[in-house]
Amino acid sequence: MNIFTETFAWLADPLHWSGPGGIPVRLLEHLQYSGLVLIIAAAIAVPVGLYIGHTGRGRVVAVAVAGALRALPTLGLLVLFALVAGSGLMPPVWALVILTVPPLLAGTYAGISSVDSNVVDAARAMGMKELQVLFGVEVPNGLLVMFGGIRTAVLQVIATVSVVAYLPLGGLGRYLFDGLVLQDFPRMLAGSLLIAALAMVVDLVLAAVQRLVVSPGLSARSKGGRKAATDFSAAAPAAAAVQGGTA
């Protein structure tokens, strides 16, 4: 038996689909951690990104800080937070939030600043107030670009949430770490496949949401842009899964 058929056998084993360590439970844990990280990160990154995009103020600082945050090693940060802040759910979540804020912030900011300045100027000249300009013109017209950033961030979170298993808190990452410890490679591979599959499904859902909320008037104009964004995020799950598997 080679590793692929073994992996298949592992995945097909009904034992692995039930109980407290079963795939459904791990999947749910994984989604919950990812969701929590994303909600907190979005609560920070989106308002700041909107503010910077709309006013153009603080752009230099934000780019520098986001770049510095991105350079931090995931696992190192996680261990550091666990050491400093103790055990429990929140230290790793905060560590992941720090890693998720930069792409979300960059995506939000890029979306807002991608809107044609003439359109924004015209909106103001018609008598829109600043908040009306932001939410009535800049956000709806920047959504397509913003979705690119959001989808990248979501994929990154789903991949890196695997590392919380190191602490150990569960999630699909458990299969990777347990497999590593037990030298059970089919289990590791199965875990990676599950993470990749989850990332793809979530990305498909986001693509569907994007289709629903982004005005057709935008895609009529920037067909090329939309395609590029999709290609980029389609390539991301694979990369993200690799990143998660080696974390």
Add this chain to the structure above:
Amino acid sequence: MAEAMIEFQSVTKQYQSGQPAVDQLSMSIDRGSITVFVGPSGCGKTTSLRMINRMVEPTSGTITVGGRDVTSVPAAELRRSMGYVMQSSGLMPHRSVVDNIATVPRLNGVPKADARKRAEELLDVVGLAPSLGKRYPSQLSGGQQQRVGVARALAADPPVLLMDEPFSAVDPVVRDELQQELLRLQRDLAKTIVFVTHDIDEATVLGDKVAVFAVGGKLAQYATPEEILRAPANEFVASFVGRDRGFRHLAFTTADGVAVHPVDAVTRGGDARANADDWRLVVDDQQRPLGWEGPGLDSQLIPGGSLFRPGDTLRRALDAALSSPSGLGVAVDGDGKVAGVVKGAEVLAVIESARQVRQGAL
């Protein structure tokens, strides 16, 4: 004397140190008229225009609209009382054409259904098919987008329209069309329109009054287009107005004094020619001109020149004569039937006598 709607009082705008963009501008803009700001690039036309709706705040001086200092009104409210059209249509890509047009009424709290209904009416006013209303701006041609831009500016029926080079990004044919339609609209609406262009032709066609700006934001001349072409205030205005100003000025005098001579016209394929030495005007069976047959028995139909219609200007009369292959300008009546021909030499004589009359009057 027309009543002033917009007044600039010693308005200066200085962006950075150095030359001001607009320098001590004082002028008064008549209610219900089209006032054109014209001048070379960077002379402060856009800045002056945008100070009216407070998109730019003056460094010093005051601007009043309808007697009220613009700074006494909240900026957003002030802007909703003025339509604004710019060079790039500035339409919102994510909204349909109808929703774009309905923007200002919606901001003013008009219910969605009513605002849309009004927007659909406006499509017709600016000469667009109702079916275009459901499209998105990116699915329209440049000319159509500008029409939508005009419709959007008109939607809340503001007394003032500010237009910043609205037609300069479309091709000359479409521009001509849009200019004529703006004039047609203005006959019904009688808005106070401030129109920015760098094209002196556009300025003289559209303007009831033209303000020529010189670089540094100085008002070089502010007068009727006729006067600016006939009597430029200084060297700068003269050179800006250009070489053809003498010819263009003819567009301000009607050609009533030009004699229309009878002409024998034949229908195409009619009787054989007795005398093949002359040009013959060919008409269709309703007496509308088709073109000319040149000298020579086997001659073909040559397309005619521009037509001279009742009430046309000296410029049209002269052009009809100059553009005709036979040298005779074809005059038609209100129904487009041939009324006769005008002769270039006689048009020139009328021009000369008009000049003498003007000089005598001075």
